Amino acid sequence: MVAVRDVHYAVDGRPIFSGASVIARRGRITAIMGPSGTGKTTLLKLITAQIQPDQGQVLVFGQDLARLQRHETYAVRKRMGMLFQNGALLTDMSVFENVAFPVREHTDLPETLVRLLVLAKLEAVGLRGAVELMPAELSGGMARRVALARAIVMDPEVLIYDEPFVGLDPISLGFILRLIKQMNVALGITSIVVSHDVQELSSIADDSYLLSDGKVEASGTPKELLASGNPAVRQFMTGSAEGPVRFQYPAPDYKTQMLSVEES
Amino acid sequence: MSNGKHHDILLQGVRKFGSSAVFLVQLLIQCVPAFARPRLIVFQIYNTGARSLIIIMLSGLFVGMVLALQGFNLLQRFGSAEALGSAAAIGLLKELGPVVTALLFAGRAGTALTSEIGLMRATDQLVAMEIMAVDPLRYVAAPRFIGVVIAMPLLAAIFSVIGLYGAQLVGVQFLGVDQGAFWSQMQGAVSWHDVNQGFVKSLVFGVACSLIAVNEGYHAEPTAAGVGLATTRTVVASSVLTLLLDYVLTAAFL
Numbered sequence: 032m033v034a035v036r037d038v039h040y041a042v043d044g045r046p047i048f049s050g051a052s053v054i055a056r057r058g059r060i061t062a063i064m065g066p067s068g069t070g071k072t073t074l075l076k077l078i079t080a081q082i083q084p085d086q087g088q089v090l091v092f093g094q095d096l097a098r099l100q101r102h103e104t105y106a107v108r109k110r111m112g113m114l115f116q117n118g119a120l121l122t123d124m125s126v127f128e129n130v131a132f133p134v135r136e137h138t139d140l141p142e143t144l145v146r147l148l149v150l151a152k153l154e155a156v157g158l159r160g161a162v163e164l165m166p167a168e169l170s171g172g173m174a175r176r177v178a179l180a181r182a183i184v185m186d187p188e189v190l191i192y193d194e195p196f197v198g199l200d201p202i203s204l205g206f207i208l209r210l211i212k213q214m215n216v217a218l219g220i221t222s223i224v225v226s227h228d229v230q231e232l233s234s235i236a237d238d239s240y241l242l243s244d245g246k247v248e249a250s251g252t253p254k255e256l257l258a259s260g261n262p263a264v265r266q267f268m269t270g271s272a273e274g275p276v277r278f279q280y281p282a283p284d285y286k287t288q289m290l291s292v293e294e295s
Numbered sequence: 296m297s298n299g300k301h302h303d304i305l306l307q308g309v310r311k312f313g314s315s316a317v318f319l320v321q322l323l324i325q326c327v328p329a330f331a332r333p334r335l336i337v338f339q340i341y342n343t344g345a346r347s348l349i350i351i352m353l354s355g356l357f358v359g360m361v362l363a364l365q366g367f368n369l370l371q372r373f374g375s376a377e378a379l380g381s382a383a384a385i386g387l388l389k390e391l392g393p394v395v396t397a398l399l400f401a402g403r404a405g406t407a408l409t410s411e412i413g414l415m416r417a418t419d420q421l422v423a424m425e426i427m428a429v430d431p432l433r434y435v436a437a438p439r440f441i442g443v444v445i446a447m448p449l450l451a452a453i454f455s456v457i458g459l460y461g462a463q464l465v466g467v468q469f470l471g472v473d474q475g476a477f478w479s480q481m482q483g484a485v486s487w488h489d490v491n492q493g494f495v496k497s498l499v500f501g502v503a504c505s506l507i508a509v510n511e512g513y514h515a516e517p518t519a520a521g522v523g524l525a526t527t528r529t530v531v532a533s534s535v536l537t538l539l540l541d542y543v544l545t546a547a548f549l
Binding site: 081112 | 414415418419420422423424425426427428429430434
């Protein structure tokens, strides 16, 4: 469904990806994990054609995104949904209008049908009662659920989640987790979940990829990753600061720097 | 400053000008489908135009009053105080109306547009639209651009009319210029050509100011400081460009 093949990508000469390959199969939940700053969000930008790779291919629905015209890119995007970390709701519209936005833009459905559709999607995320609220009146978790309703309102074939668990209370977290699984099982939506919440993600993912230093460090089912003998993989899955994955940003020698501060 | 730095600044300037031109073309292309949603454009005319009315009307009144005061003082020395009406009308219609309106507009509505669009960028709203296969150029930028281009001449016209009444208030009511002479001189001296010049000017200023405001907001760095900087640039660039274009247009009309 979505295939990233041997992608190289650099920003201002600083390589983000140097030969990364990821495949999300139809009807499965694919987890993309990795420490912060390993380009997880950049990968999503590649898949949604916001940026083009320097080398390699990104195929969505079998089409090479780099070769598409603008309107063809939009046609591909209509079949995808994306949940942003901060929700990215349109702040000058109510919850109802936000969820109705893609429907109004892409279809000519009569108002009653739009209303039914929006209410049904909001019911699915438990926010039918919040229909008249403005985005500023929502809590972070609620905003993300509204954004999820908006992402599924056009019944996408692929749904992309960018850090869906960050900053959620346990109840919302469990709810979102079940929702991702439910939509995958009931509607057959291919899901790509980017996150560093290993525990949560491992419980629902079918396939998982661990990104590190611009490459896929390891891939397989969550169980395989947990049982991996690779020290970098083990370090990430168990959350240890010590190990081959560098936790500290490169810095001069600690002692030398502290002493030189005193001198100057 | 070294030669290399001059080159860098020059290059940056050229690049900025080039990217603005490309943006203008993309924007104009998206203006066509944007007309399919007139509701958005009408809202922007209200948002940028109608909500600037008070500042435009108040400023117009005071500018007209000052013009009458200064004009009367000068014209009286030559014994032609009745010409006050025509002097005020020409000054307002051809120069002050379009220019001061554009300057006020850049400060009032241009900044609001830039920060609004910049914040939409910073909070991922523009990207979210992209992903939903809605072109933000068409949905966000084009209606605002069109709204300003329509609103600017209307505001300039209102500015000039209120300004004339301000001039009449001071000239006729306070300083004793003959009412009949004031209006008839004006009628005799002002031709459609003058009105058209003012109209063309405000239209050009409208295009320039809205292009700058929308462009700066659309390409603002998505941080608090970046949006602030873009807003400042909008005011500075709009004001300078308005005055520059005013000279160019005046020279072209003469």
